[in-house]
Amino acid sequence: MTQAIARLEGRDGVSRDSDGVPSSDGVGRSKDASAKPFNAFTIDVEEHFQVSAFEATVPRSDWEELASRVENNVSRLLDLLARHETKATFFTLGWVAERHPDMIRRIVNEGHELASHGYSHVRVNTQSAEAFREDVRKTKAILEDISGVRVLGYRAASFSIGPSTPWALPILREEGHRYSSSTVPIAHDLYGDPSGHRFAYKPFADDDFLEVPVTTLRLFGRNLPCGGGGFFRLLPYTYFRWGYGKTGRESGQPCIFYLHPWEVDPEQPRIADAAMKSRIRHYTNLGRTFNRLESLLRDFHWTSMARAFL
Ligand SMILES: [Zn+2]
Numbered sequence: 001m002t003q004a005i006a007r008l009e010g011r012d013g014v015s016r017d018s019d020g021v022p023s024s025d026g027v028g029r030s031k032d033a034s035a036k037p038f039n040a041f042t043i044d045v046e047e048h049f050q051v052s053a054f055e056a057t058v059p060r061s062d063w064e065e066l067a068s069r070v071e072n073n074v075s076r077l078l079d080l081l082a083r084h085e086t087k088a089t090f091f092t093l094g095w096v097a098e099r100h101p102d103m104i105r106r107i108v109n110e111g112h113e114l115a116s117h118g119y120s121h122v123r124v125n126t127q128s129a130e131a132f133r134e135d136v137r138k139t140k141a142i143l144e145d146i147s148g149v150r151v152l153g154y155r156a157a158s159f160s161i162g163p164s165t166p167w168a169l170p171i172l173r174e175e176g177h178r179y180s181s182s183t184v185p186i187a188h189d190l191y192g193d194p195s196g197h198r199f200a201y202k203p204f205a206d207d208d209f210l211e212v213p214v215t216t217l218r219l220f221g222r223n224l225p226c227g228g229g230g231f232f233r234l235l236p237y238t239y240f241r242w243g244y245g246k247t248g249r250e251s252g253q254p255c256i257f258y259l260h261p262w263e264v265d266p267e268q269p270r271i272a273d274a275a276m277k278s279r280i281r282h283y284t285n286l287g288r289t290f291n292r293l294e295s296l297l298r299d300f301h302w303t304s305m306a307r308a309f310l
Helices: 002-006 060-065 070-083 094-099 101-109 129-147 168-174 230-234 237-251 276-283 286-299 305-309
Strands: 038-045 089-092 113-116 216-219 222-225 256-259 301-303
Touching (some): 094 101, 129 168, 230 276, 256 286
Antiparallel strands (some): 216 222
16 A cells, blocks of 8 residues: 555656646646636445445445446546646545446546545444444545556545544544545434534644535525435526525535435346335436536536645
8 A cells, every 4th residue: 555655656757746636737726816716526436236225225235236336427427627738536435446446547637636435335424433443444546556546535425524533533534534525514314413414624723634624604594405416306407506605605615516426327137125215216317417417517516625725
């Protein structure tokens, strides 16, 4: 692993920042007054059957038998980002990276940030501190070995870091991560802590480590979802355009958007036994995501988490 990290001068000869992002790709870190501010575009790289909503229906022991669609979907997203000259952060499962090393190398070679989404999508609030540390360490090593770049970011499966896991952020820091984007301050049946921070903050007084919550819209005294995922398909695009504009103006902070590769894949096989609520969330408007992403990439400036925050 150490050997791999030392190869920050990538195989393609492009000089990279410490986060593995090429330093002369034209995106830059400029935030001068004439430029639109940058927001952070993030993708949680997992298969269509690895989401938390299907945990009870598709056991991990079945994963190996199911047809993979992630590489093809990531490829479409990489092409889309290239057309819009936009860099993003790919929070990737270790399980997926092991099976698709060429996809990992393409993500890095095209100037995007590679980050960790844990090994096999186990929610942090269902793990012991020891099991979490093991998972974080193992995934970081897998991603760094394959890519040859340092992995600085982490996103918990289903934003599952919160008040019940006070040990999680200290462990991420100790294992060499520099930021996490694992919380969202809304009330949701699978995740969220409505009393949590809305914007990036430093959890440790003696360290620059950041926790960067996914974006919410503050309206009528409540935090409403405005981070992407299923809501990006279920709600009209104009809600997001208005929400990001308002939140960015009022806070002066980058907004954080996220989606999954399977959300641009209307042809994915349906998981028949899943609960009706999960099926509605997972399958509604899949055919519309791609065009909405085109609008989102046109209407705002986006970059990786590392470039927006570190
Ligand atoms: Zn996920």
